[in-house]
Amino acid sequence: MASPENQQSTNSLSPLAPALPEKQNESKQWGQLYGSSLGLAVASAIQKHPGLVLVLTTDMQAATRLAYELRFFAGDNEEAPILTFPDWETLPYDIFSPHQDIISQRLSTLYRLPSVKRGVLIVPIATAMHRLPPRSFLDASTLLLDEGEKLDMDQMRLRLEEAGYQCVSQVTEHGDFSVRGSILDLYPMGAKLPYRIDLFDDEVDSIRTFDPENQRSIERVKRIRLLPAREFPLHKEGITHFRQAYREAFEGNTANSPVYRDVNKGLAPSGIEYYLPLFFEQTQTLFDYLPSNTLLLTDKKIDDAAETFWQETSRRYDQNRYNPEHPLLP
The missing domain is CATH 3.40.50.11180 (Rossmann fold)
Known part of the structure; x- marks a missing residue:
């Protein structure tokens, strides 16, 4: 240098x-x-x-x-x-x-x-x-998640917790996630907006960004990148x-x-x-x-x-x- x-x-x-x-x-x-x-x-x-x-x-x-x-x-x-x-x-x-x-x-x-x-x-x-x-x-x-990919909700929840993400009732800030039936809301580290992942059976049917203030969906995306929620492993x-x-x-x-x-x-x-x-x-x-x-x-x-x-x-x-x-x- x-x-x-x-x-x-x-x-x-x-x-x-x-x-x-x-x-x-x-x-x-x-x-x-x-x-x-x-x-x-x-x-x-x-x-x-x-x-x-x-x-x-x-x-x-x-x-x-x-x-x-x-x-x-x-x-x-x-x-x-x-x-x-x-x-x-x-x-x-x-x-x-x-x-x-x-x-x-x-x-x-x-x-x-x-x-x-x-x-x-x-x-x-x-x-x-x-x-x-x-x-x-x-x-x-770091994990990449694509639309159409197979996803085990229980395993995904465990992986998020091990990566330092916190399970909450409503996603509002980076590092939050919530599970409601077949819907996974997630605010990845480094993302500008949180994502709403909708499953059909065990397949990712759609991924959409949403507004953390009013919880309304914004636009559909094909792939998201999940960084760990901490600078150390849990x-x-x-x-x-x-x-x-x-x-x-x-x-x-x-x-x-x-x-x-x-x-x-x-x-x-x-x-x-x-x-x-x-x-x-x-x-x-x-x-x-x-x-x-x-x-x-x-x-x-x-x-x-x-x-x-x-x-x-x-x-x-x-x-x-x-x-x-x-x-x-x-």
């Missing part, structure tokens, strides 16, 4: 023609970019670079602002999408979980990244510092791995830990995201999801932002590490 921040640098003369590295490990520096000129320069870089462009920002506010500017200057299309990878919006080691819409966007972005040929990904530096599930988890946990193998890794990581009676008890029952307790490494043999980082020819653009202030995040994480770890009900991973 190439970065525009390095001691060996060349100032760009215009945001319409920013200087880009011409070979591996070469760096360029952009200067005197005021107002929205950074967005214009990045938009120009997207057009010039034959691959994905990764932009690391100081925080989520800067990432959101840049995304708006890029949609104005470059537009947003499937051939060169403008992708964001949002922060959890929780404090380090929080006992609260991110909103389902945030998880949905994160999973959708991770699923798309390996196949993106061109475009831009905008990520706050603190978000890029978190560990992520391995790519193999998403590959193995199937039998995942729970078994969590239990073993938890006992190896922490001392004491597991009966005193509500986190351990809930996961053992197949539930996802609040704040479980900070125990993600216990579900896998090995985790990965965002960079493991990126194509090899990704161009890296960084803000000169991200080192300070990364250090601030690390200090905040260390401080909260020291404050909460001795809670026997919620032991913390270092």
Whole structure:
């Protein structure tokens, strides 16, 4: 990957023609970019670079602002999408979980990244510092459902629960599903609208989107993609791995830990995201999801932002590490 921040640098003369590295490990520096000129320069870089462009920002506010500017200057299309990878919006080691819409966007972005040929990904530096599930988890946990396909409702319900979906009386947000006779309502992660799947005997007769507010059907589709509802597995193998890794990581009676008890029952307790490494043999980082020819653009202030995040994480770890009900991973 190439970065525009390095001691060996060349100032760009215009945001319409920013200087880009011409070979591996070469760096360029952009200067005197005021107002929205950074967005214009990045938009120009997207057009010039034959691959994905990764932009690391100081925080989520800067990432959101840049995304708006890029949609104005470059537009947003499937051939060169403008992708964001949002922060959890929780404090380090929080006992609260991110909103389902945030998880949905994160999973959708991770699923798309390996196949993106061109475009831009905008990520706050603190978000890029978190560990992520391995790519193999998403590959193995993603399901395509086609109209006319055979579907066992009981098996489908079990699979959805193992993938982290929640059975509710009425589907309203990402990660929800409900079963009413031969009708399955489902709001997949990464989808813009929920789907209503109507079965005829054991065959998918129709798939339609519907409005979660009034529950009315909108349009018919032929295929849907089902991503997992969490960034970790809640199937039998995942729970078994969590239990073993938890006992190896922490001392004491597991009966005193509500986190351990809930996961053992197949539930996802609040704040479980900070125990993600216990579900896998090995985790990965965002960079493991990126194509090899990704161009890296960084803000000169991200080192300070990364250090601030690390200090905040260390401080909260020291404050909460001795809670026997919620032991913390270092």
